Amino acid sequence: MGELGEVPNQLQSFRVQDAKCYCCNHSHIHPHSGESLPCDRQLVYETFKKWWSAGAEEGSEQHLERFNTLVRQRVAPKVARGLGIALPFHYVVYMAVFCMVPWLSDFIALWAETRDHRAAVSMWSLRHFIAWGIVGVALLFALRMCVWLWKLGSRIEKRLDSRWCAVFIVAPLSFFGVCALWLPIGISLAATPEDNPLPVFLFIAAIAITALVWRAPKWQEPLPSKQPSPHVFQRKEDNATFSI
Incomplete structure (x- = not known):
């Protein structure tokens, strides 16, 4: 229950830029076979760019911020409300x-x-x-x-x-x-x-x-903010498993 209670706070500060992936953690080389690994992050970012900002300037993160906003506005409220149900x-x-x-x-x-x-x-x-x-x-x-x-x-x-x-x-x-x-x-x-x-x-x-x-009214945490984060941080080092 403690971990579930942290979900609304995590969604409130969600940024796909902060997600990490297994391939980058191993320098895009399979740790056992030594074969080259495609970058999962790059594939996901390219897909977002095709969906929302195909004509955007190179290096722009407009498509990523748009995805962040989509998660906060549509996904986060539904997940937060679902947490209040607990038992069907x-x-x-x-x-x-x-x-x-x-x-x-x-x-x-x-x-x-x-x-x-x-x-x-x-x-x-x-x-x-x-x-x-x-x-x-x-x-x-x-x-x-x-x-x-x-x-x-x-x-x-x-x-x-x-x-x-x-x-x-x-x-x-x-x-x-x-x-x-x-x-x-x-x-x-x-x-x-x-x-x-x-x-x-x-x-x-x-x-x-x-x-x-x-x-009785369901006891749940406040819904996550629908506003995107005002700060755009530099992309962090990729050193863990990929998760969104």
Whole structure:
């Protein structure tokens, strides 16, 4: 999460001129075979020049600055917004539902064994259904809360310069958050008679809280600037792998 948090800042200062390539790092000679290597940087630059400034003066970096602007204006905002999603909701639902399915047979067996059809039996069925369904609700709540805690832990690690401190702070928050949702329902199921509707109301409240948590505004860093860098730096030495 810490590395993902750095992506918007990297996009904000993106310059293709600062990209580096493997071939230049090895003086355009293959380190094992000794064969000559074509320059990846030169090929990319020539392609940009064909696209945007075929008639530009020799030595001009107009096509490179135009590419930099394109990355900042179109690519960077989309990437930054995508970072705020973190967990696709429908995949999380699939995971939560399939984790619960094996235990559904226990509830069906208990319900089938009951021969009494009074109103209390209907409440009894709801209470046993809640005992089964709270697992999925708590899982959805925990996964969404974990995204916030991961980002919080990343900030704590940077501020305190200690990953262990971040773990000892964030882990209890995750545990107590899930307990705050699950324990009231578990205690009410154990402490109230089988015709008491209190667990049903608490279960509905837990569903509402989970829905609000997933619909809450996504916590993300400010979007990268759409303005190109005002400074044009001299091209750096090429001494690493090529990356854009």
